[in-house]
Amino acid sequence: MGYPAYNSIDYNRKRCDILAIKIFVDQGHNPTGSPNAGAEGFGVREEDITYHVGMYLAAILEADYRFEVRVSRNTPTEVLGTSNASSLIRRVELANSWPADYFISIHANANTNPAINGSEVYVYRTESEAFYLAEHILSEIVRRVGTKNNGVRVNSSLYVLRRTTMPAVLVELAYLTNEGDIQYLVEDQYQFAYAIYVGLLNYLNLPQLENLFG
Numbered sequence: 001m002g003y004p005a006y007n008s009i010d011y012n013r014k015r016c017d018i019l020a021i022k023i024f025v026d027q028g029h030n031p032t033g034s035p036n037a038g039a040e041g042f043g044v045r046e047e048d049i050t051y052h053v054g055m056y057l058a059a060i061l062e063a064d065y066r067f068e069v070r071v072s073r074n075t076p077t078e079v080l081g082t083s084n085a086s087s088l089i090r091r092v093e094l095a096n097s098w099p100a101d102y103f104i105s106i107h108a109n110a111n112t113n114p115a116i117n118g119s120e121v122y123v124y125r126t127e128s129e130a131f132y133l134a135e136h137i138l139s140e141i142v143r144r145v146g147t148k149n150n151g152v153r154v155n156s157s158l159y160v161l162r163r164t165t166m167p168a169v170l171v172e173l174a175y176l177t178n179e180g181d182i183q184y185l186v187e188d189q190y191q192f193a194y195a196i197y198v199g200l201l202n203y204l205n206l207p208q209l210e211n212l213f214g
Ligand SMILES: [Zn+2]
Pocket: 028, 029, 038, 039, 046, 107, 108
């Protein structure tokens, strides 16, 4: 009596401002026809897949008060940089200057051998926060989408992993050049995004929210 009604939504909002975990979602590559465009398979472009999966992931994270999210490409036509190198530099600058807490770069793979398939996640080094985050993301992708598990791989030469100042992972969703994988890449873009989200939650030991679209 006499007290203002306690408002849990405002409370969550306040916590969010202080504690929200900042996720930078990097949709690998630039639009078709520009520098740093991606690979192609079965007439499907990598940059289109990565754009959409990144946007789904951003929408899911935005709906969860525990996260703040930014993406590298805000529209399908946005071009970052004027060359391969400057495009990667720009993506890292955007994440480092925020600064993000985690960096998730999304790609789709290609191989001259059409039999090669599966998902893999690249990190800068083993026994790092990024490595364990990568393990969680990869196992959730394999579980939800059904791709082959190619494991977490170390690649210390990838620019976005080397120059980001926060734990960074580069997710190769599946192979554009494989007949089975291309179906997943075209039809299961939301599932890939949701799997990355759940992998992130599992890594952070956070429960899934009941009312979030799954
Ligand atoms: Zn790529």
